[in-house]
Amino acid sequence: MVTIQDVARAAGVSTATVSRVMNHSGYVSEKTRKKVREALKSLNYSPNPFAKGLITRKSELIGYVLTNIENPAYVPTARGIQDAAWVRHYQVLIYNTDGNEAREIEFLSHLRRIRVDGIIHDSVETPESHLIRTHLSDLLNDGVPIVMLGTPIEGVRVDRVSINNAKGFHLIVEHLVQLGHRRIAFIGGPEKNFIAEDRLKAFVQSMESFGIEVDSELVRHADFRESGGYAEAAHLLAMDRPPTAIAAANDLMAIGVLRCARDHGVRVPEELAVTGFDDIRDATLVFPSLTSVVVPSYDIGKRSVAILFERIDGVDRLPEEIFIEPVLAIRESTVPRTARRAKREAASR
């Protein structure tokens, strides 16, 4: 491998000068600069990142800790992070915890070992042990900035970007109420899960704001997965007085609800309205397409990296929390296509 020495020799200058040309630092005469450039090119030189990192203490790497990249809700965020990072030629390391704390701890210590310049932490699980908190604190003490996306970790005060779940569910409930629904069921995530609780609270408060008391029979807990949505929908549809609408806490469960309705011969949206949350791409691919809360995940990814870079650049201010406002995408799972067309035409008149 060609080193800076080889380039210096070829250009007939010192290594210091080559370094100056490479890093656009210090003074170099135009003539020397040209010589060096040529040597650089002809030798196809690329600086050794290890030697460089030893001095600069920057790895130009950021870590993205998430539950599982196979969950489509994460993919646009990951892509947003990658794109924003690449603007400064940073690369992103993806760590799939699968909700396993031991794994996450391994990952956090790896992140520390390899000296990432920053971390984006995005997990749906609420950790039970304090070890994760300890490791995150160690990282912070080392000066590694962290931006939180999913579940906040108790006692770790860092910048946070979060979705306004209250607003999201207000949009959902408002929409359903306008359609005449009063008996609205909710399929949430696991108990003792921060995000699940936040969305449940958001649902209940929205209902109350419309003067509807929530029937506790209609509040179900599942696992954020399609199969969980299916199972809970089956339960709800088998009730003596089944709900006329089911609001799921995420799209995957809502898709499970759709499948369950179809299997039980329940027509959507005529007999049952269904809504999701996240607006993953599948929401538009399924039939009927799913009314969902649009979370601008790609932008959230970009935004997180912007904050991370501020910290990497040494900006010093108190941790802040940014709320992202979602919007509603109305589709066939709540409003029949013909009705939507009629509505659109009425609006355009």
Add this chain to the structure above:
Amino acid sequence: MVTIQDVARAAGVSTATVSRVMNHSGYVSEKTRKKVREALKSLNYSPNPFAKGLITRKSELIGYVLTNIENPAYVPTARGIQDAAWVRHYQVLIYNTDGNEAREIEFLSHLRRIRVDGIIHDSVETPESHLIRTHLSDLLNDGVPIVMLGTPIEGVRVDRVSINNAKGFHLIVEHLVQLGHRRIAFIGGPEKNFIAEDRLKAFVQSMESFGIEVDSELVRHADFRESGGYAEAAHLLAMDRPPTAIAAANDLMAIGVLRCARDHGVRVPEELAVTGFDDIRDATLVFPSLTSVVVPSYDIGKRSVAILFERIDGVDRLPEEIFIEPVLAIRESTVPRTARRAKREAASR
């Protein structure tokens, strides 16, 4: 940051001894080892990867170059790669080319700069310029092993893992023929695209093997995207003698076909059978669920890394090509649910 010197001092030994303990190399007495272990722990030491890399010349990083991680067909592969890499505590850098050659070239030189230990190259595009080849050759000359997954690059002889498209389409055509279809349309990828051509050829040969001549009117080119599948399906369904089955070269296009059929009031599978390729998760989520060729993407990812590690470890042999045999997943888009149930029952008798 604590260094090996600090640990040595704390343990009352030399840095060499600490290094020996850390790397399980050389002889260290049990007593000293214990002292060092304690110092290691109490100082919460982690070796500087830059200094280490400078010596070992290993970054413990591998690059995964693909078209776009937002395409669900890639996600399981990425996850397989990550999981297999993590077994040796390697991490994976994802590079989304978006089919843009300039971007890919930037990426390849970044990969070289940061001294990744290996590369997995997985692209649907067939590059037009020779620059990509040049960069890949540079990498190979530097001793960086490469495993190809998608489109082979002309003139770059490396290990390759590829799907047996011929087998895949044979399964599709066989299935459709058994159902009585003869007038089968094909919606492929762009012209001059390796994978698209390979799958088209696979389709044509399968058809011929069943003694069916392919009507060139029924062979369409699209872009591997849902919208492309929709548009070509619209064209096919508007023909005087429309096909009774449409085989798409990937699932996304097939899902577009399903949507188009629904919009035109064509019942699937009764009036039109539809098949995909890749078996992305959406294939089971859509309605009707999609008959598709199951490509074991996760395993392909793992397999690629296994080969990469062999090369990283210095195995010396000629480049080999591994063919992955796909299987068929029969779902509602070709066989009505009731028929499948009947069939199953008949089989179990």
Add this chain to the structure above:
DNA sequence: TTGTACGCGTTATCAA
């Protein structure tokens, strides 16, 4: 079994 000292390839400081 342990320690000393060199070299890995940069960047940065200081002197020229």
Add this chain to the structure above:
DNA sequence: TTGATAACGCGTACAA
């Protein structure tokens, strides 16, 4: 405007 050289923190050959 340029060059010599001292770090950076580790692994390892060699000496003890």
